[in-house]
Amino acid sequence: MPADLHVHTNFSDGTDSPEVVVEKAKNAGITEMAITDHDVVDGIDRAAKKGRDLGVEVIPGIEFTTEALGAEIHILGYYIDHHDHTLLKTIKKIQKSREERIFKICEKLKELGISLEAEKVFEIAGHRAAGRPHIARAMIKEGYVRNFKEAFGKYIDFHGPAYVAHYKLSPEEAIKLVIAAKGIPVYAHPAVSNCDQIIPDLISAGLAGIEVYYPGHNREQTAHYLDITKKYALLATGGSDYHGKRSGREIGIGYVSITDDLMEKIRSEYLHRNKPRGD
Numbered sequence: 451m452p453a454d455l456h457v458h459t460n461f462s463d464g465t466d467s468p469e470v471v472v473e474k475a476k477n478a479g480i481t482e483m484a485i486t487d488h489d490v491v492d493g494i495d496r497a498a499k500k501g502r503d504l505g506v507e508v509i510p511g512i513e514f515t516t517e518a519l520g521a522e523i524h525i526l527g528y529y530i531d532h533h534d535h536t537l538l539k540t541i542k543k544i545q546k547s548r549e550e551r552i553f554k555i556c557e558k559l560k561e562l563g564i565s566l567e568a569e570k571v572f573e574i575a576g577h578r579a580a581g582r583p584h585i586a587r588a589m590i591k592e593g594y595v596r597n598f599k600e601a602f603g604k605y606i607d608f609h610g611p612a613y614v615a616h617y618k619l620s621p622e623e624a625i626k627l628v629i630a631a632k633g634i635p636v637y638a639h640p641a642v643s644n645c646d647q648i649i650p651d652l653i654s655a656g657l658a659g660i661e662v663y664y665p666g667h668n669r670e671q672t673a674h675y676l677d678i679t680k681k682y683a684l685l686a687t688g689g690s691d692y693h694g695k696r697s698g699r700e701i702g703i704g705y706v707s708i709t710d711d712l713m714e715k716i717r718s719e720y721l722h723r724n725k726p727r728g729d
């Protein structure tokens with residue numbers, strides 16, 4: 451049965467509630483899904499409850515935003531204990547930093563002649579741990595740009611004039627946080643980061659898998675990353691990176707999914723890594 455292991459809710463920059471993403475997954479024929487919000491775990495319990503009602507298995511997950519070697523690297527964590535104390539402590543710090551970052555982005559935009567109120571951005575997000583998609587939506591709403599492409603392309607891309615760095619977290623630190631919370635760490639959409647030279651370092655830190663199947667990966671990239679998983683004996687995972695209709699991304703939930711045998715390998719790696727000592 452197909453599994454979609456990359457789904458965002460409105461607790462980060464998705465536009466659907468946890469209940470709605472689970473409903474949409476059910477309607478798309480998805481039987482297992484992971485909630486992977488950016489730097490936040492607050493949507494998991496609500497999604498899991500809806501999942502129990504509808505017969506969809508919800509895997510607790512997260513997507514950490516990190517930076518290394520001048521690239522943005524996203525680290526997914528699956529089967530995390532989302533009540534883990536250290537994990538929650540770090541998440542709290544990241545969320546505070548996300549809030550401050552929105553003020554900083556608004557200041558930079560002001561210097562570029564764009565007047566956005568941070569409070570308006572938080573209002574669009576529905577929370578204060580906001581991100582660039584919420585900035586983009588505010589810019590569109592105020593008529594400064596026509597669409598997401600223009601907002602990111604002209605202003606808030608990683609190399610754009612209004613970009614502000616995130617809370618300083620390395621991919622290795624994110625991997626260690628996921629492992630400490632009993633999770634399975636996975637390198638998200640590697641072709642988007644385009645930073646293969648980091649893979650050996652990630653493996654040394656405990657990386658378990660690579661997100662091979664991804665809407666933004668073309669056929670060659672998918673084959674390339676599948677080869678890498680074979681070379682290093684890593685798991686191959688995949689998902690749609692669903693963000694909802696109003697998110698500036700049109701990809702539907704379940705657009706990319708993985709099969710039972712891959713899912714089974716991920717599950718057994720999780721069980722293997724968390725075997726009681728002495729077994």
Ligand code: AMP
Pocket residue numbers: 463488515580581582583598599602603693698699
């Ligand atoms: P942030 O968490 O603030 O760094 O924002 C990153 C998020 O912005 C990504 O996870 C995507 O959801 C979204 N994003 C990044 N680049 C683009 C783009 N060019 N167009 C639309 N959305 C984007």
Ligand code: ZN
Pocket residue numbers: 458463464488693
């Ligand atoms: Zn996002």
Ligand code: FE
Pocket residue numbers: 513524638639
């Ligand atoms: Fe990502």
Ligand code: FE
Pocket residue numbers: 456458486513691
């Ligand atoms: Fe994502």
